[in-house]
Amino acid sequence: MTRWAMxxxxxxxxxxxxxxxxxxxxxxxxxxxxxxxxxxxxxGEYPDVTRAFVPVGCQHCEDPPCxxxxxxxxxxxxxxxxxxxxxxxxIGCAYCAVACPYQARYKTLRPAYAYDxxxxxxxxxxxxxxxxxxxxxxxxxxRIDAGTAKGKKPGVDHEATPxxxxxxxxxxxxxxxxxxxxxxxxxxxxxxxxxxxxxELGTGPGFYYLWDRKDGVT
Amino acid sequence: xxxxxxxxxxxGPRPWQQTNWDWRAAGNFIGGGTGSGLIVFTAVSGVGGIxxxxxxxxGLAFVGLGLFCVALELGRPLRAxxxxxxxxxxxxxxxxxxxxxxxxxGLAAAAGxxxxxxFAAALAVFFLYCQARLLQAAKGIPAWREPLLRPLLVxxxxxxxxxxxxxxxxxxGIVAYPVLLAxxxxxxxxxxxxxxxRRRLDGVAAxxxxxxxxxxxxxxxxxxxxxxxxxxxxAAFGGTLAIILVAVAxxxxxxxxxxxxxxxVTQAGFNQGFALAHAPVRGVRR
Numbered sequence: 001m002t003r004w005a006m007x008x009x010x011x012x013x014x015x016x017x018x019x020x021x022x023x024x025x026x027x028x029x030x031x032x033x034x035x036x037x038x039x040x041x042x043x044g045e046y047p048d049v050t051r052a053f054v055p056v057g058c059q060h061c062e063d064p065p066c067x068x069x070x071x072x073x074x075x076x077x078x079x080x081x082x083x084x085x086x087x088x089x090x091i092g093c094a095y096c097a098v099a100c101p102y103q104a105r106y107k108t109l110r111p112a113y114a115y116d117x118x119x120x121x122x123x124x125x126x127x128x129x130x131x132x133x134x135x136x137x138x139x140x141x142x143r144i145d146a147g148t149a150k151g152k153k154p155g156v157d158h159e160a161t162p163x164x165x166x167x168x169x170x171x172x173x174x175x176x177x178x179x180x181x182x183x184x185x186x187x188x189x190x191x192x193x194x195x196x197x198x199x200e201l202g203t204g205p206g207f208y209y210l211w212d213r214k215d216g217v218t
Numbered sequence: 219x220x221x222x223x224x225x226x227x228x229x230g231p232r233p234w235q236q237t238n239w240d241w242r243a244a245g246n247f248i249g250g251g252t253g254s255g256l257i258v259f260t261a262v263s264g265v266g267g268i269x270x271x272x273x274x275x276x277g278l279a280f281v282g283l284g285l286f287c288v289a290l291e292l293g294r295p296l297r298a299x300x301x302x303x304x305x306x307x308x309x310x311x312x313x314x315x316x317x318x319x320x321x322x323x324g325l326a327a328a329a330g331x332x333x334x335x336x337f338a339a340a341l342a343v344f345f346l347y348c349q350a351r352l353l354q355a356a357k358g359i360p361a362w363r364e365p366l367l368r369p370l371l372v373x374x375x376x377x378x379x380x381x382x383x384x385x386x387x388x389x390x391g392i393v394a395y396p397v398l399l400a401x402x403x404x405x406x407x408x409x410x411x412x413x414x415x416r417r418r419l420d421g422v423a424a425x426x427x428x429x430x431x432x433x434x435x436x437x438x439x440x441x442x443x444x445x446x447x448x449x450x451x452x453a454a455f456g457g458t459l460a461i462i463l464v465a466v467a468x469x470x471x472x473x474x475x476x477x478x479x480x481x482x483v484t485q486a487g488f489n490q491g492f493a494l495a496h497a498p499v500r501g502v503r504r
Contacts, residue, residue, distance in 0.1 A: 010498035092293020132293030
């Protein structure tokens, strides 16, 4: 089996937002819609303050609350763990958006442009199927499917890897198969201390945050 | 790690008020709760004749109005019938299926077909339960996912229904002791569940959500519980004003419950924000 997952090394992320820009470019999301965002978080009290840049987005949960509540079955989970939305089935009730603990879902009612009029790139990337329905990060599922069909390996070959991971300038973001012990993400999780966002909710996110080396690993 | 609550307009890490559901979604819970409560109490009260028909139709109208409100919120309303596709896991789909049965059952009951009034009442109870589960399944909102929200929504729906039943007291003339007793018990039950629910939210929901809930809760306790109880007690002594007193008490109980649900959805729907379980360890270890 395959379980696609992403890791974000919080020690490496510098908050450059290249992943955000690359996601927006690859997926042609309108202004205000960021399937991949990077939060800027400060923790602690002066003078003991830590700053962290935290990539967030759909966590492609093992037990996605968005899928459970969806009244139309528009939201589904594939066998490889990727949570998808069928834009033709979604009625835009936004129930999934309030069920998601990661604020990963967006609903855009009408076309929105960066400037007053639709620019050439916006016209090219326009997808009216995504209007007034729920949208979110897909882990660039089209790239993964097209890449694997050509024998490429997601997380290793750029052609089969999510755009945000490809664009990451510090290699903080990594993508791979959790069920493959030799994959980059499996190796990183074996070597580093990690956590998942809001783990207590039991959603089983497929997005791991690395924050320290594991004891005994140098 | 905790963050100061800055309310609207942020996108993390602090919790912010969800903007996906507004008064239209709240309208579904208000109309659905009031309507189903009214249908249930119409059946329980044993009212007959033209009054029963009017009350049952009014109950269905409230439910229908609520569903119309939520239809206004759909991004793709022309696909609304797809809402029936996933009753296996979705409480919204279950609510839709229950309403699809409730309307014909309620109309059959209003038409006087024997047995249907109880069938409609049972469906109304389940419809109300579906609504409570629907909101509580919204895992992204701490004030909504609290399990005690379920009994609170059921209690307030029933109370609002009885409240509207009493508002119509000058029309049907039923202000018997059992009716007033049931109203009083529901008011107290709603009050107790509200207190328990609110206590469970301490340290869980965002300060902005708690402040909104506390404001609506004060109204629920005083205008929606204490005053109606006093008025109902006054009405229990009889007299010419009794029917007016219970009508006012019913209106207050229903309006306070409706306002509470409006606030719950539109002002207390703060999400959880984001929090790091561990800060990254870089450079020199501390």
